[in-house]
Amino acid sequence: MLLYALFLDSNTQPVMKKISRRTALKSSLKTAAAISAPIFLPSSVLGLGGKNTGPNSRINIGLIGHGKIMHGHRKYHLGRDSVEVVALCDVDSRKLDAALAEVKETKGRGCDTYEYYEDVMARSDVDAVVVGTPDHWHAQISIEAMKNGKDVYVEKPMTLTIEEGKVMRETCERYGNILQVGSQQRSNGAFRKAAELVLNGYIGKVHTIHARLGAFPEPTQYKEEPIPPELNYDRWLGPAPWEPYNFERIKGDYGGGWRRFWDYGSRKNGDWGAHHYDIIQWALGRDDTGPVEFVPKGYKGGTEQYYVYEDGTKIIRGYGRQGSGREHMIHFYGEEGEVMVSRGDKLDTKVASLKNMVLKPGDTRLYESSDHRADWLNSIRTRKQPICHVEIGHRTATICHLSGISERLKRPLRWDPVKETIVGDAEAAKWMSRPRRAPYGLLG
Template identity: 45%
Template sequence: MGSDAKTPRREFLRRTGAAAAAGMAFPTIVTGRALGGTGTAAASERIRLGFIGVGNQGTNNLKDFLKLKDAEVVAVCDVDKDRLAKAAKLAEQGGRKVAALGDYRRLLDDKTIDAVVVTTPDHWHALATTDACVAGKDVYCEKPLSLTVSEGRTMVDVARDAKRIVQTGSQQRSDDKFRLACELVRSGRLGKIKQVKIHLPKVNFDGPAMPDGSPPPELDYNTWLGPAPDRPYNAKHVHYLFRFFWDYSGGQMTNFGAHHLDIAQWGLGRDDSGPVAIEARATFNKDGWFEVSETSHIVYTYDDGIKILCSQGTDGGPNVLFEGEKGSIAVSRGKISSTPDEILKEPLAKGDVHLYVSKDHHQNWLDCIKSRELPICDVAIGHRSATVCHLGNIAIRTGRKLVWDPAAETIVGDPEAAKMLSRPYRAPWRLPESPSAKAGAPARA
């Protein structure tokens, strides 16, 4: 199972589903470093990593990879000098030598780096990931994979053309409880599925709003903006709070929705497609502290009539609740339950659906870099899950029902909404275009 651009989507899913769970074999091959032409290397050689973005979740990812014997952290990069210095200090514990860079392109120029971990704000995900793929690096990119649907498709195409291993940071795919829930659903334990309920948390914006000002000296604000529109600096629009403004992210829909809607797609066997209709209602902060929805309720309808009901900021509940004719399965981080209890008590049989098994999301990516197998949340899967989130936000922003064509990846009959599937980049930034896309044959997977 390689990253062949010509692999059909259904074949890709078959390979990463029950067959993969039966025993993923990682053949003895050289690492990406050797593939890059720096010489022969044993399969056990440590993979040299660079980190692009090291604040918040970037620091968490750095800490996790520092614990893995297969990884060697050699470079960190951030546009905030204070965050960069802290990350370099963390990475250099134990006597390591680490490069601390302010421009990710310098990191990509280093041919001794095998792979990169992208934990930037969302509006930088596509550019950093595709540039890394073109530079011959494998990529771990945080969720949501993209800022727009168009970006996500380009990320898939470029990754396939460059034959890069790209893991989306949707780590719930590597959690045994979420996997079990999806296996039980796909094995028919609930009978015909009626609907899936998703609960997303409230907006955790640090209010109230504050006026624009001057960026602090430690922050290269122009580079932080990158491909986003030129806006005045505001301390409550950057770092963690970026996720509540449309130029940079999509609120809790793309924050937690990227996790939970991903599990819903997995459980429904829809990793290669998506809904056909989307309707939404939402409320917004009355004082305008942030732009994204404060509360929302979105109904996604699939071509078989199954609905996903996604509620944000309105009530409590499990992260994901699958409801069928014979009962229900509720799964959240650290907890799984069923009604009736017997659904969970009966072990999966040999003939049931057994999904791709990953015990550690970061380690799975490292293993796949060596084997060249597709990771558990491959870029194509991450793109489809992010697309569901983006469609929900477009329905929220337009206030209209959307008709979606999952095969063509376009909104039907609403040109205004369809324009929101992409956004222009601020000059001089631009996404690389894959050879397949240039030839008019997108490398779909």
């Protein structure tokens, strides 16, 4: 007999309305059982075996890249009983040793360490990996992981190039992996509320948005230094062009380090931009598409870089000189109000009471997550797409990259978000990909 047929026979009438509220509330369990009585099956029959028989299988994970950003991931996963950290990987044995010491201290036992991520991929007992390397390694490691049947948490921005994003999306779809991008602002209540207010039209039609990204120092060409024996520098560079070693080049530093170089990221566009552009896409309901025009700072005397959506909504990097709202990271201007949001749960609105607005039942409610990593782990168990899945990560990264290309070429770009191509500029279109240094060809 079909179980679901039994379920379908259940009482679908609004019987609750007929039951005294108080009675129901005093013992809702009883009420629920009563409603379900005609089809209620003991838990042993359902296969549940009683309470505490949920998705308890422990997830074995590998942590790849032990720079600054991995610190939080490591601590988080080591602190959860449902997760077993079974592999650590880094091209610098000093970082690997430090990470291993932390594992031993927390868990009372060590785990395997690797210099080459391929060795993590080869382990069939690794269910998932966290990729916390610099950006130029994100795609290759993530794709290899997915092809080896592993789920992935990859730091933001998801990719270094637009073409990498297309391959990641296709791979994820084909192999059915769970991939979460580390744009964790989506898992913060203030950002979600801000996005919901904007998305549901509570400030009217949005015409302008400011996003505060800050700036890195200009890249430079450091003098060559001896490569430390603990570091596999060739491997650190990976698919990026060869450049002489200098500690400042590879340093993990939120104020610069490798982040200031185009070879390893999209500078601030891929740094804070990956966070804020992501929230803007979410708030505008554009997670599966993108803007159509990108204009660099300095073009025709413009003081700020900006990009524009098809309906004219303009996203400006920075706040210019007017100062208003500078204290916030993202500032949405609508025809009937404003929404301003920042980290630290800071949400302000004009009209001020708007932030107290309770969404109506018919309003669009955005995916709710209050813990980005937990959301990923839950998705691994349920196979439900996580809050910042591959398509979202790819579309946001595309904005970061197009902003960067426009900045580097010093000219505006037209973008077709449906065909995902740069329009009318064949040379610029070549920047959607980057030559990859041998032997680190993508997928090769």
